[in-house]
Amino acid sequence: MNRKRLAPGELPPGVADLFFHAAEQKLALEATLRDRFTRWGYRPVIPPTFEYAETLASEAGVRLAEEMYRFFDRDGRALALRPDLTIPTARIVGVKLFDQPLPLRFYYIGNVFRYEEPRAGKRREFTQAGVELIGAAEASADAEVIALLVDALQAAGLTDFRITLGQIGFFRGLLAALSLSAEAAERLRIAVDRRSQAELEAILADLDGDDRAREAIAALPMLAGGPEVLDEAARVALSGEMEAAVVNLRQVWERLRQYDVTDHIVLDLAQVRGMAYYTGILFEAFAPGVGFPLASGGRYDGLIGHFGPDQPAVGFALTVDRLLTALDHQAAAETAPLIDVIFQDCGHMECLSLVRRARSLGARAALDVLGRSVDDLMAYAREQGISRVALCEGPGRVRLMMETGSRVIEAAAWEEEVRTWIG
């Protein structure tokens, strides 16, 4: 193989060194998460870093199994670095703890390893902190782990995040009612996952199903929002399985309302990722500044039975490194905005004069030198915590876009306006 020589001490792609403040920050976050999990009655589980590949692959699903780092023990058996901690925990419960009083509440904080093409935020070694609530099939158990996730994220200091919550039974029921081929079912799943109206319409055009089925499919991408989507979901449900999924989700939502965390929850019946694994609710947490889910979880009543007596189970795994990124992003956004206004660069001398007068009054006024579109400029301002964007409405006349709405300001009123910003 023709490869460049390694620089001394070069690291492989996808892994990192942490030291000084970054290491301290991570350890402090882990301690906070540990503390929250403990307060909810969860106890630690520490599985080995590697074990037999066939144990880890058994239920991991094709994608996770392909991503495992495999190697050989000296007796020739295939080992693998754990790609998650849910499967080892399920193994421990199934093999060693099947006679324990239920429910069992476990948490873990540990590193997992997946061979992935390095992209932003995708490491090959990363730290997961998660919980598993085992032996309870009720909606209250579903709601507990979601409420615990909210509590953990808040304890970590994250304020702006949302959790999308679905129920795989709704989509499973739809597939069953349609009696699609496996291939057509997967095509539908991908279209729903992408919320692609065009792909869905193409599928509908090929479909023999009756009008109710067509209506249910077409409705799916719209079934996202507050509890009102459950009424609509119940209306389009084609079967007992679909109705049961809606009832379950209604119960979970009601419980989350009691936990007072629904501000962070968005119901989403079109959430269909991880279908091979989950058997009930499924959810993902997102925060600004991180392109991948911070956490994902759901109910997987079929996993523990692979290793011992069947047990219902629900849990989540939070990626600590991504949470750190979200917290960094939030800290950057929370620092006092360094810029009071950013101007679209229209080229009018009269508009440039507004910029100059703002500066002379003591305001921090910047010009967009990248020629961004209005949307991009607005997105940039939001991301940077810049509270005003000035869009040209003609020479010396700007529309000030603010969080609270927009106003057109004439040149004559400009100084008065600027003085209100700088107190």
Place this chain on the structure above:
Amino acid sequence: MNRKRLAPGELPPGVADLFFHAAEQKLALEATLRDRFTRWGYRPVIPPTFEYAETLASEAGVRLAEEMYRFFDRDGRALALRPDLTIPTARIVGVKLFDQPLPLRFYYIGNVFRYEEPRAGKRREFTQAGVELIGAAEASADAEVIALLVDALQAAGLTDFRITLGQIGFFRGLLAALSLSAEAAERLRIAVDRRSQAELEAILADLDGDDRAREAIAALPMLAGGPEVLDEAARVALSGEMEAAVVNLRQVWERLRQYDVTDHIVLDLAQVRGMAYYTGILFEAFAPGVGFPLASGGRYDGLIGHFGPDQPAVGFALTVDRLLTALDHQAAAETAPLIDVIFQDCGHMECLSLVRRARSLGARAALDVLGRSVDDLMAYAREQGISRVALCEGPGRVRLMMETGSRVIEAAAWEEEVRTWIG
């Protein structure tokens, strides 16, 4: 390969699951160690779990390199699970932190991986907690890490432990003065490591050296104890290098006396393990109930220079799992002894009558049903915290062996004796 089928969920040898109390205990111990390291001004370093095998093997020495778990990245490069955390820390310092103000104080707590034949206490995955003090060549730096080790072990709750402290320069100087072949030098090193008088005498018989050299070699295994051994070591030193080692050790000892930790330290000039690695002091910590060192460390001024500018460095690595074993052993020994006396099983009816009378008075009296030798029985009693061993001195007459000495008790005085035990 002909192999038995894995049981569902079977673990590979040398790795373990921890959960419930055992997991909590380990996390609590790690938190305690982290706290101590932090109080001494050490900051965390978190290297990746795996990196390029050639980086890890570069300075690991033949044995550690052979024990590494190796596997391949998808680009064909050889990776390995870290067999220790000193080498990755040295890499980080050499490559990334060479321009930082000195000294640098780092600690780590993380898992390491070594392929070893499973024996009692030898795992293939285990947790190391350690420190590295980088950029200080002084005896005060040597003393700091030893005093920190004492503090950490005490904070963990361990009371009974000893640290053997040597200086590899003394033995290196001896080898240099003798101009031995590499083979003869290694033979000598092994004999010294084993403290084998017979092997040493065989080596001395083959040796051409002068009387002073012979005297130094013969003295080596005896150079263990308190600071008085330094006088003897100085007396037999053959060269400036040997004298410098003794001076360094005297300075370290003096500093450890100021730290008030010399109760736990045993000087040992015959400590010659890890010679390939260490360049100055070297030490190991031991505790009852654990057959391997709890911790080992020393000065390694040549390691960081492999990755960047040379730096003096001293540190230790403590095996958390072994410390847990030592703490368990101590807790078992500290529980009130459940047996007041254990009798040698002599078969005399009159002696058995003493056992019966002790029991009827309320004492807890056991008979050794394994027919152990006196030495084995005494060792067993010590280990189990049994405070009296009754050895037969003829029918109805026993010698009571106690920590404070021994006494012969006649049958007539037996009841009076037993009453003193049970208060």
